[in-house]
Amino acid sequence: MEPLKILVAGPVGAGKTAFARSLLGEEALTTEVKASEDLGKETTTVAMDFGVMAVGPYRVHLFGAPGQARFDFMWDVLAEGALGLLLLLAGDKPEHLPEARHLLDYLLSRHPIPHLVGVTRLDLGRAWEPEEVALYLRLPPERVVGLDARKRADAFAVLTRLVEMAVEVRDA
Ligand SMILES: Nc1nc2c(ncn2[C@@H]2O[C@H](COP(=O)(O)OP(=O)(O)O)[C@@H](O)[C@H]2O)c(=O)[nH]1
Numbered sequence: 001m002e003p004l005k006i007l008v009a010g011p012v013g014a015g016k017t018a019f020a021r022s023l024l025g026e027e028a029l030t031t032e033v034k035a036s037e038d039l040g041k042e043t044t045t046v047a048m049d050f051g052v053m054a055v056g057p058y059r060v061h062l063f064g065a066p067g068q069a070r071f072d073f074m075w076d077v078l079a080e081g082a083l084g085l086l087l088l089l090a091g092d093k094p095e096h097l098p099e100a101r102h103l104l105d106y107l108l109s110r111h112p113i114p115h116l117v118g119v120t121r122l123d124l125g126r127a128w129e130p131e132e133v134a135l136y137l138r139l140p141p142e143r144v145v146g147l148d149a150r151k152r153a154d155a156f157a158v159l160t161r162l163v164e165m166a167v168e169v170r171d172a
């Protein structure tokens with residue numbers, strides 16, 4: 001069966017690389033380098049994160065897009081042929097919400113595919129809850145879920161749900 005391509009996008013520090021690592025472990029192909037600008041973390045993704053994994057009977061190709069705006073051109077490249085989109089967003093960084101909304105609107109306007117929003121870092125102080133993020137992004141509340149991207153069970157639950165949505169549309 002054709003592999004199912006899933007794109008994970010979101011601002012810097014949203015947990016995209018952590019998400020890929022917790023699902024793929026050592027198999028994750030990442031492109032982390034020392035951050036050249038102050039992003040509030042030591043390393044950042046330059047090109048993408050990638051990995052292949054099974055979700056039930058489906059073979060999933062997971063692509064993580066880099067967050068920094070100067071890598072915008074990668075979004076379309078990576079979105080080509082994607083059947084599902086996961087937008088990750090750090091709940092403790094409300095200043096990233098406008099960028100997240102722009103990214104979501106941009107990608108969905110060009111690739112109207114099944115999508116979920118995952119809000120990470122809810123364990124940290126003063127985080128925006130998924131319901132608040134849903135209002136901001138003008139999405140129905142069930143489209144926005146909280147997760148800890150570092151936890152495999154959380155990541156797998158969100159990915160499984162998105163894969164089910166993607167398969168339903170693909171096979172319709
Ligand atoms: N405390 C906490 N840290 C998280 C959570 N999700 C991700 N992180 C951390 O947030 C930081 C940024 O994540 P990273 O995967 O590098 O973000 P990326 O820029 O989207 O690839 C990393 O240190 C992650 O381990 C979470 O739910 N809680």
Ligand SMILES: [Mg+2]
Pocket residue numbers: 016017018044045
């Ligand atoms: Mg990254």
